[in-house]
Amino acid sequence: MTAARALLDIKGVETYYGNIRALSGVDVAVNEGEIVALIGANGAGKSTLMMTIFGTPRARRGTITFAGTDITDLPTHEIARLRIAQSPEGRRIFPRMTVMENLQMGASLDNLKYYDEDVEKVFTLFPRLKERIAQRGGTLSGGEQQMLSIGRALMARPKLLLLDEPSLGLAPLIVKQIFDAIRELNRTQGLTVFLVEQNAFGALKLATRGYVMVNGVVTMSGTGKDLLANPEVRAAYLEGGRH
Amino acid sequence: MQYFVQQMVNGLTLGSIYGLIAIGYTMVYGIIGMINFAHGDIFMLGAFVALIVFLILTSLFYSVHVVLFLLVMMVVAMVMTSLYNWTIEKVAYRPLRGSFRLAPLITAIGMSIALSNFVQVTQGPRNKPIPPMVSTVYNVNGISISLKQIIIVVVTVSLLALFWYLVNKTSLGRAQRACEQDRKMAALLGIDVDRTISITFVMGAALAAVAGTLFLMYYGVVAFSDGFVPGVKAFTAAVLGGIGSLPGAMLGGLMIGFIESMWSAYFSIDYKDVAAFSILAIVLIFLPSGILGRPEVEKV
Numbered sequence: 152m153t154a155a156r157a158l159l160d161i162k163g164v165e166t167y168y169g170n171i172r173a174l175s176g177v178d179v180a181v182n183e184g185e186i187v188a189l190i191g192a193n194g195a196g197k198s199t200l201m202m203t204i205f206g207t208p209r210a211r212r213g214t215i216t217f218a219g220t221d222i223t224d225l226p227t228h229e230i231a232r233l234r235i236a237q238s239p240e241g242r243r244i245f246p247r248m249t250v251m252e253n254l255q256m257g258a259s260l261d262n263l264k265y266y267d268e269d270v271e272k273v274f275t276l277f278p279r280l281k282e283r284i285a286q287r288g289g290t291l292s293g294g295e296q297q298m299l300s301i302g303r304a305l306m307a308r309p310k311l312l313l314l315d316e317p318s319l320g321l322a323p324l325i326v327k328q329i330f331d332a333i334r335e336l337n338r339t340q341g342l343t344v345f346l347v348e349q350n351a352f353g354a355l356k357l358a359t360r361g362y363v364m365v366n367g368v369v370t371m372s373g374t375g376k377d378l379l380a381n382p383e384v385r386a387a388y389l390e391g392g393r394h
Numbered sequence: 395m396q397y398f399v400q401q402m403v404n405g406l407t408l409g410s411i412y413g414l415i416a417i418g419y420t421m422v423y424g425i426i427g428m429i430n431f432a433h434g435d436i437f438m439l440g441a442f443v444a445l446i447v448f449l450i451l452t453s454l455f456y457s458v459h460v461v462l463f464l465l466v467m468m469v470v471a472m473v474m475t476s477l478y479n480w481t482i483e484k485v486a487y488r489p490l491r492g493s494f495r496l497a498p499l500i501t502a503i504g505m506s507i508a509l510s511n512f513v514q515v516t517q518g519p520r521n522k523p524i525p526p527m528v529s530t531v532y533n534v535n536g537i538s539i540s541l542k543q544i545i546i547v548v549v550t551v552s553l554l555a556l557f558w559y560l561v562n563k564t565s566l567g568r569a570q571r572a573c574e575q576d577r578k579m580a581a582l583l584g585i586d587v588d589r590t591i592s593i594t595f596v597m598g599a600a601l602a603a604v605a606g607t608l609f610l611m612y613y614g615v616v617a618f619s620d621g622f623v624p625g626v627k628a629f630t631a632a633v634l635g636g637i638g639s640l641p642g643a644m645l646g647g648l649m650i651g652f653i654e655s656m657w658s659a660y661f662s663i664d665y666k667d668v669a670a671f672s673i674l675a676i677v678l679i680f681l682p683s684g685i686l687g688r689p690e691v692e693k694v
Contacts, residue, residue, distance in 0.1 A: 205581075205582055207578060207581070226581075226586075227578075227581035227582065228581045228583075228584050228585055228586045228587065231581070231582055231583055231584035232584045236582075236583075237582050239579065239582060243576050243578070243579040243582075245571070245572055245575045245576060245579065246575060247571070247575055248568075248571060248572070248575065252568060252571075255565075255568060256568060256569075256572050256580070256583050256585075257583060259565060259568070259569065259583060259584060259585060260583075260584045262565060263565065303583070307583065307584070
């Protein structure tokens with residue numbers, strides 16, 4: 152599966168909240184140019200894995216390598232500076248900053264050097280944000296916040312984009328719009344994407360490969376198509392619990 | 395009427411100094427949610443550095459332009475005081491950041507005592523007077539406005555303008571506001587949160603140092619214990635204006651200044667502090683998060 156060296160290589164990672172183990176022995180690899188989906192139920196540890204990549208919380212065991220650099224113990228902001236961007240769980244828009252300022256925060260790695268150029272790309276993907284440019288982040292609707300969160304992550308010119316539940320709580324039409332945008336970015340710019348989803352069907356259709364996580368353990372992996380066809384996956388995540 | 399306007403002028407002067415100190419409280423609270431009780435003593439330290447610079451300057455030069463004097467005093471005080479506050483944050487507050495909420499608060503009170511005792515031991519416990527630096531007084535329609543008061547207001551206004559620009563228009567200010575709203579997210583975007591917090595302490599200390607220099611110039615005297623009362627008043631100002639809000643801090647400072655000068659003018663000077671704190675209590679009953687503060691719970 153990992154013929155070439157993976158862009159993001161997670162090996163044997165264990166993460167704890169206090170004494171509670173949230174991840175145990177997680178192995179995940181994301182190759183350059185792929186869209187990889189991680190699916191699983193509520194509380195399986197998907198978001199924890201996303202945040203562990205950024206060192207909050209830190210992995211207690213195992214290693215995380217990005218583009219050949221061991222990032223397991225790097226400070227969070229230095230991990231971001233290697234060009235990993237995340238649209239995190241709960242979107243985490245800066246509520247008292249305008250849409251523009253939120254996007255500028257995304258571009259702070261390059262000190263706004265490519266801001267004008269990149270912001271146009273974001274507006275092409277999400278024209279809605281352009282209309283809302285002077286509005287405060289906290290006053291946006293859920294879907295708009297999601298677009299802003301993804302747009303802000305893209306402003307960092309990432310080599311790897313981490314998306315945590317981009318479809319959460321959104322109308323189907325907007326979900327489709329966001330998934331189309333992700334596919335588009337991957338195809339035209341070769342952006343590598345690692346996404347976490349509860350919407351297993353949409354995510355697996357979008358993804359090159361997928362992983363299934365149950366209670367902090369990766370139980371299955373394979374291509375998006377294989378997982379979609381897998382009866383266990385279908386039973387657990389796609390057909391509303393029909394066993 | 396004349397008397398009233400006169401008191402307005404005095405209140406404005408006093409309020410400017412409180413406001414400058416209050417900004418330091420409110421900024422630090424905004425970014426790490428802690429009341430830096432040592433901030434009043436940082437202000438006192440600024441006044442002492444200014445005093446020392448003044449004594450050195452007067453012994454070296456016979457007569458130099460007073461504005462130049464003040465400028466040098468201010469700059470040196472800002473640098474030295476910032477250095478103190480930067481160090482305090484690093485050694486006393488940062489290690490406690492993950493700790494329970496009261497820990498840094500107690501440490502701040504300890505730092506406050508340590509700073510004032512340090513100055514008491516090294517500089518002596520007595521009041522340190524300086525000869526009047528500026529004594530010109532203008533008379534406008536029977537209202538006397540001293541040059542000192544004009545300097546205080548002008549310096550405060552120009553510093554606030556600079557400060558407003560820094561916070562609202564630069565990437566540093568944006569990073570500060572981001573850390574204030576969501577520290578974890580700021581780090582995810584590559585912002586060095588620790589560094590941003592350090593800079594916040596440095597900025598707060600620099601403003602307090604200017605307030606200290608102005609205080610020394612205005613009253614012509616400073617003592618090691620002078621950090622406490624202005625510190626508490628400035629803290630009150632920050633709470634009154636809405637802690638965490640920068641315009642609120644300045645507004646609160648001006649209000650406390652006005653209340654004090656008006657109360658001393660029309661009622662009893664002995665009760666001016668009682669008046670200031672009573673108004674704080676009354677305002678907080680009706681506006682629990684201060685005048686310009688935002689409510690704790692936010693809809694996101």
